[in-house]
Amino acid sequence: MGKKTCNVKINGTNCQAEEGINLVEACLQQGIIIPTLCYLKDLNESGACSVCLVEVKGAKTLLRACVTKVRDGMEIYTDTERIRRARKVVVELILANHPKDCLGCEKNQNCDLQRIAYELGIENIRYPKTRQKDFSIDNSSPSIIRDPNKCILCGRCIEVCSKIQEVNAIDFIKRGHAMQVSTFFDGGLGNSECTNCGQCVLVCPTGALAENNSIGEVWRVLDDKEQIVIVQTAPAIRAAIGEAFGFNTGVPTTGKLAASLRRLGFSKIFDTQFAADLTIIEEGSEFLTRLKNNDKIPTITSCSPGWIKFGETFFPGILDNISTCKSPQQMFGAIAKTYYAQKMNIDPRKIKIISVMPCTAKKFEALRPEINSAFSFWKDKLALSKKEYFPDVDYVLTTRELIRMIKEAGIDYANLADEGFDDPLGVSTGAATIFGASGGVMEAALRSAYFYLTGTELKDIELNAVRGLSGIKEASLEIAGKKIKVAVAHGLGNARKLMQQVARGESPYHFIEIMACPGGCIGGGGQPLPVNDEIRKLRIKALYQEDRSLAYRRSHQNPAVIKLYSEFLKKPNGHLSHKLLHTHYHKRQPVKI
Amino acid sequence: MEASNNIRSDKEIKDLVEKWKGVEGNLIMILHTIQDEYGYIPRHVSFELQKLLDIPLARIYEVITFYNYFKLEPPGKHKISLCMGTACYLKGGVDILGELKSILHIEPGQTTKDGLFTIELVRCLGCCGLSPVMMIDGKIYGKLSQEKIPEILTHYIEAES
Structure with missing residues (x-):
């Protein structure tokens, strides 16, 4: 049954709109953008901010477009003097309690409130501040800083956290002037169920939510000439960073990324993709062993630290099913500070590893005590004291932080000549590139698993069934006479559905890929703003395009990884691999009691 | 606790x-x-x-x-309900609150460290003729002044020892 169409008049022009859609959408279809601060299509339609006021003929008052549905015969005005005045009042009232220190704000120039205030021509705020006491800033999380003073109570973060991610770490508390978004007993994000995924940061219309910034620390190590500062960048960075420098969304700028990192002064420009290939070898072998023994099936991927904390918090019973492989970021850190240090004869204490990640949760991951292994590797060999302890990954920058550093350094990113990554930890395959898209790890794993099981290469290596933005994707592949059933979920709400099946012992799958963020890493909480499905699709396209352009598209073909095994690790899942590349998980209380 | x-x-x-x-x-x-x-x-x-x-x-x-009704902290042994209704407010309720706060070192809604008193602000106890008024555990104290507060509180503190 088709949806009924209504005849409406918008600003005097007759047009049609589908019955039941809200006025923000109806106007957008006619090319009119209604300013909104709280509205998120299909997710947050609460009318909380009241900026989207429109005039509807016959209505006594102005109406909020996001909570008003189209009706037949409606006459809507979006641009009258009355509306302009009212919207100004609304935004001024919001600004009355909002800090005015935009200059140093993380969201400066990416802030919806700042943009709308400018667009409405607000110069003075005619209303006094009504909040008597400032709220304290929540810096309990290594990933995300929350400043409730900048919060305008739009509710977007709460909706993303509860409906998309189904984590429910935050909610409104108290009322009136004391109202704010907070965690259980105001314990702070760092002591809550928060998975550090950063999806809340992506939707926040102000600077109330931002990453816990590490730029200062990274400048300091770059300035220290005693240090050998190595950088690794995740696959998803190349697909998105160009957006901040005038490139169209979906244009990969891998060569310029490498060149800009070299200009920033990093000693070696390496690639997390090298470690992604390594992950496939380790995880693939682990999976095939489990499959043979019919043990811990389904195996679940472990690359996404937001997902890992989610699993530890909400599904402690299935932790054995999660691959023990560290994420590529951590495998990279461990290998760089052991194999590479040894090979190049560098004192591992002098190496600093900086990761550039599309992810806020990676900051948390790098601090997990059990994930660090390079120090133990060297402890006896170099007679290191406890005081000399160093982590595998020293600092994690989000894509947004790297963008700021490139701009601060005055590097003309758009006009840089393309450069490559350094050998050997900058060598990678197309299989690693697609890690950044939901379904990519699965596809990369199957490309190699097929080879390991049959001894021949999979011909049609593009597995369209696991690509794209559907929440849960499934596929089956016949390998060496065995039907392998796989599933891919992105967004933790979708992950929850698959994990409930696993917890009940009813999962029909052999292998499951989970990414915490919708779309996978390209839509990570540390990526350039804005992020929406259109942008996710274009960034995903950029990665698949890169994959097709590469000489090697299967992880087991990576010559640098092959060399790593022959020179150092000896064999996948061997003794040294277990020490350096594998980890373990532990049950977590939702909130620290 | x-x-x-x-x-x-x-x-x-x-x-x-x-x-x-x-x-x-x-x-x-x-x-x-x-x-x-x-x-x-x-x-x-x-x-x-x-x-x-x-x-x-x-x-x-x-x-x-x-909801104001729900409390997160255990209440004190004695609940002081101080009236901030119109009459009590005009006749110096704010001064009474100031006196209570300075003696007990707590804000309305909080409980003293020794668990003895909780201050709660209420709107009208229905005896405006006695304003300013407060109630401790159901007992009304009317026609209050700052000077009377220490004596009233001492009565409850002494009953403990």
Whole structure:
């Protein structure tokens, strides 16, 4: 049954709109953008901010477009003097309690409130501040800083956290002037169920939510000439960073990324993709062993630290099913500070590893005590004291932080000549590139698993069934006479559905890929703003395009990884691999009691 | 500082939840029962309710903090209800509050460290003729002045020792 169409008049022009859609959408279809601060299509339609006021003929008052549905015969005005005045009042009232220190704000120039205030021509705020006491800033999380003073109570973060991610770490508390978004007993994000995924940061219309910034620390190590500062960048960075420098969304700028990192002064420009290939070898072998023994099936991927904390918090019973492989970021850190240090004869204490990640949760991951292994590797060999302890990954920058550093350094990113990554930890395959898209790890794993099981290469290596933005994707592949059933979920709400099946012992799958963020890493909480499905699709396209352009598209073909095994690790899942590349998980209380 | 003898066991909380199972808005009804019984919502009860009702902790905290009625701290032994209704306000209720705050070192809604007093602000106790007025555990003290406060409080403190 088709949806009924209504005849409406918008600003005097007759047009049609589908019955039941809200006025923000109806106007957008006619090319009119209604300013909104709280509205998120299909997710947050609460009318909380009241900026989207429109005039509807016959209505006594102005109406909020996001909570008003189209009706037949409606006459809507979006641009009258009355509306302009009212919207100004609304935004001024919001600004009355909002800090005015935009200059140093993380969201400066990416802030919806700042943009709308400018667009409405607000110069003075005619209303006094009504909040008597400032709220304290929540810096309990290594990933995300929350400043409730900048919060305008739009509710977007709460909706993303509860409906998309189904984590429910935050909610409104108290009322009136004391109202704010907070965690259980105001314990702070760092002591809550928060998975550090950063999806809340992506939707926040102000600077109330931002990453816990590490730029200062990274400048300091770059300035220290005693240090050998190595950088690794995740696959998803190349697909998105160009957006901040005038490139169209979906244009990969891998060569310029490498060149800009070299200009920033990093000693070696390496690639997390090298470690992604390594992950496939380790995880693939682990999976095939489990499959043979019919043990811990389904195996679940472990690359996404937001997902890992989610699993530890909400599904402690299935932790054995999660691959023990560290994420590529951590495998990279461990290998760089052991194999590479040894090979190049560098004192591992002098190496600093900086990761550039599309992810806020990676900051948390790098601090997990059990994930660090390079120090133990060297402890006896170099007679290191406890005081000399160093982590595998020293600092994690989000894509947004790297963008700021490139701009601060005055590097003309758009006009840089393309450069490559350094050998050997900058060598990678197309299989690693697609890690950044939901379904990519699965596809990369199957490309190699097929080879390991049959001894021949999979011909049609593009597995369209696991690509794209559907929440849960499934596929089956016949390998060496065995039907392998796989599933891919992105967004933790979708992950929850698959994990409930696993917890009940009813999962029909052999292998499951989970990414915490919708779309996978390209839509990570540390990526350039804005992020929406259109942008996710274009960034995903950029990665698949890169994959097709590469000489090697299967992880087991990576010559640098092959060399790593022959020179150092000896064999996948061997003794040294277990020490350096594998980890373990532990049950977590939702909130620290 | 939760007095363990008057806290419901997990089993009792389970029975309480069972009673309200499937009823819309049951969280509020359950919280009311808990509040009535202990005078506040003990933190551990939230953990139990989260498990039994499958309601996120942040959501439970939202409901508790939205309603003035629910308290997060155990109430003091003596509840001081200070009237801030129109008459009492005009006749110096604010000064009385200032005196209480300076003696007890707490804000309205808080409990003294020794657990003896809680201050609560109320709107009209129905005896405006006696304004400014406060009530301690149901006993009315009228025609107050700052000077009278120390003596009244001393009476309760001395009764303890």
